[in-house]
Amino acid sequence: MSTQPGASLNTVGFGNRPENVEVPHIETRSPTVNDTGFPIGKRWINTSAGLGFELTSVSSFGGLLTATWAQSSTSSGTLTTLTGDSGTATPSAGNINIFGTSGEITTAGSGASITLSLPSAVTFPGSAATTTTLASGTTLTAGSSLAVTTSATVGTTLGVTGATTLAALTQVGTAHINASGAGVTTIGTGGTGAVNIGNATGNTAVTGSLTASTGLVATTGGLTVSAGGAAITGTTTINNSGAGVTTIGTGGTGAVNIGNATGNTAVTGSLTASTSLTATLGAITATNGNLVLGTAGNKILSTSVATTTTAGANSFGSVTLASGTATVATTAVTASSLIVTWRQAVGASTALGEISVGTITAGTSFVVYAATQGTPATPLATDASVVGWMIIN
Secondary structure, eight states, X not given: OOOXXXXXXXXXXXXXXXXXXXXXXXXXXXXXXXXXXXXTTOEEEETTXXXXXXXXXXXXXXXXXXXXXXXXXXXXXXXXXXXXXXXXXXXXXXXXXXXXXXXXXXXXEETTEEEEEOOSSOOOSOOTTOOOOOOTTOOOOOSSOOOOSSOOOOSSOOOOOXXXXXXSOOOOSOOOSSOXXXXXXXXXXXXXXXXXXXXXXXXXXXXXXXXXXXXXXOSSSOOOOOSSOOOOOSOOOSSOSSXXXXXXXXXXXXXXXXXXXXXXXXXXXXOXXXXXXXXXXXXXXXXXXXXXXXXXXXXXXXXXXXXSSEEETOSEEEEEOBTTEEEEEETTOOXXXXXXXXXXXXXXXXXXXXXXXXXXXXXXXEEEEEEETTEEEEEOTTOOOEEEEEEEO
C-alpha cells in the first residue's frame, strides 16, 4: 500500500517534495496500531501528555494493517543515556534494561515504575580474598538474620536489636552488649565449651550481683569483692589443695564471722589466734590435745570470780571462813566435780586447820571447812582464813 503525500512544497534549487512527513501530526492522544494512514517516518505529537512518536513500520496480515509507533520523546525530553557508578548505558531499540543480581537485589517493572527490592537473605559480593565495605554512616538492619561467611569488621558500632544469634565474633575495642533496657543478656549458657571473659592486663568489672550456678574459679589471681561482701550458699571450698596461703579478713577493721547457725565449724590442722580466741556461747574443746601455756607470764584468766558465799554460776572464787567453815552457793558444781581449794590468806585466824571440801549438792552448793588434823569432820572454830576455790568439771 502507498500513502499519498501532502501538498507539494516548492523549494529553491531542489524542486518539489511532499510535506506529509515533515509536518507532524498533532493530537491530544497517543497513536495506536490502528493509526496506519501515514507515511513511514511520520511524527506524532500528543499535546496533552507532552509525548512524541515516530512511525517506524506498517505491516499487513490478512488484509489488516498494523502500525508500529516508537516513542521518541517525553515531556522532559528524550532519554539518550543512563549513567551508573561506572559506565554508561545507551538505549537499544528505545529501551534501557535495569537488572538485579541474584542474592543481592531484584528489580520488577510494572506500568511506568521499576521497583528495586532486597531479598530475605542478602549475600554481599566477596570471598575469602576480597572485602565488602559499606559506606561510612551506613546503617545495616537485618529483619530476621544476618549471615557473615568469614568475618565482619565494624569501624565504630555494631547495633543489634532484638533476639540475635551471632556465630564466632571477634571484637576489638570497647564493646557494649545490652547497655540499656530490661532485656536479659545470655552468653554461653547453651554451649558445652568454656566461656572466657576478661583480657590480658585489664580488670573485668561486674555491675550488680554475680551468680555462678556451679562453681566460681579464679585460676591464677585472687577473687576480690570490693564492697558488699561475698554471699556463698552451699558447700564452699577455698584453697583445698596446693601450698598457697588463704587469708581472710587480716587487713580489715571489722569482725570476721565464721560458722553457721546449727552446724559445727571444723578446723583441719592447728588454729592460731594472733590476739585472743573467744567462745561466746559454747565451749573450747581439745579432743586429743592439751591446754598449753607456752610463754612465761601466761595464765588462766576468769572475769567471773566470786568473793562471797553467793557465787551464782561461777567456777572460780574465794570465801572467808566463819568458825572454820563456809557454804559456797554455785550452780556450776556437779556431783562429780573436782574442787580445788587453797588458803588464800589467814584472815583473823588465831589457829589454822586443814582445808577440806565437805558436802556437795549438785547444781546448788558445796561446803569448805578447816578442821583439826585427825578430825576432818570437825571445823576449827578459830580458823577465819580466806580460802580460794576452783571447780573442774
